[in-house]
Amino acid sequence: MKNILIVYYSRSGYTEKAVIKLAEVLGADVEKIVDLKNRQGAWGFITGGKDATFKNITPIQANNFNPQDYEILIFASPTWASVAAPAVRTYIGQHKAEFKKVAFLVSQGGICNGKIFKDLEVLTGKSPLATVDFSRSDLQGNEWRSKLETFAESIKS
Numbered sequence: 001m002k003n004i005l006i007v008y009y010s011r012s013g014y015t016e017k018a019v020i021k022l023a024e025v026l027g028a029d030v031e032k033i034v035d036l037k038n039r040q041g042a043w044g045f046i047t048g049g050k051d052a053t054f055k056n057i058t059p060i061q062a063n064n065f066n067p068q069d070y071e072i073l074i075f076a077s078p079t080w081a082s083v084a085a086p087a088v089r090t091y092i093g094q095h096k097a098e099f100k101k102v103a104f105l106v107s108q109g110g111i112c113n114g115k116i117f118k119d120l121e122v123l124t125g126k127s128p129l130a131t132v133d134f135s136r137s138d139l140q141g142n143e144w145r146s147k148l149e150t151f152a153e154s155i156k157s
């Protein structure tokens, strides 16, 4: 049994920045979810917001890692319309029966209102070991690193 897999989606690189550091701190494997719908540009933003609002699933690329092989899955998602991005929703829906322990990392444009954590909890059917959120401005500065290390510690302990 392997230890930790981080499964993430990132449209514009903010969530990815935190994931790369977290993987380094935890020595975790990383699965990047690829949304096969074009989410770039203004149209991608609009359709992304609509799909998130209606909790639609989306076509995603096949995964490289088997979630069943891992003790802990960390799901990382940008906040879209207060909930998880459709690609993360789709991945979780496809693999739900295969998770043991979970934790959640999210990023958002403003202040986290907590709805995305509830969404992820319902989706996975599990209470997370730990959660953390980063705003875009957090991730542009430096203080996010200590917040991320605290999150990593609570997963390891």
Ligand SMILES: Cc1cc2nc3c(=O)[nH]c(=O)nc-3n(C[C@H](O)[C@H](O)[C@H](O)COP(=O)(O)O)c2cc1C
Pocket: 009, 010, 011, 012, 013, 014, 015, 016, 044, 045, 046, 048, 049, 052, 077, 078, 079, 080, 081, 082, 083, 107, 108, 109, 110, 111, 135, 136
């Ligand atoms: C379609 C869409 C919807 C969004 N909805 C929200 C939202 O409801 N609340 C929020 O704080 N940020 C929202 N954002 C901003 C993203 O959550 C934020 O920019 C995030 O850090 C982007 O992460 P990424 O670079 O990993 O894609 C939205 C962004 C997109 C593209």
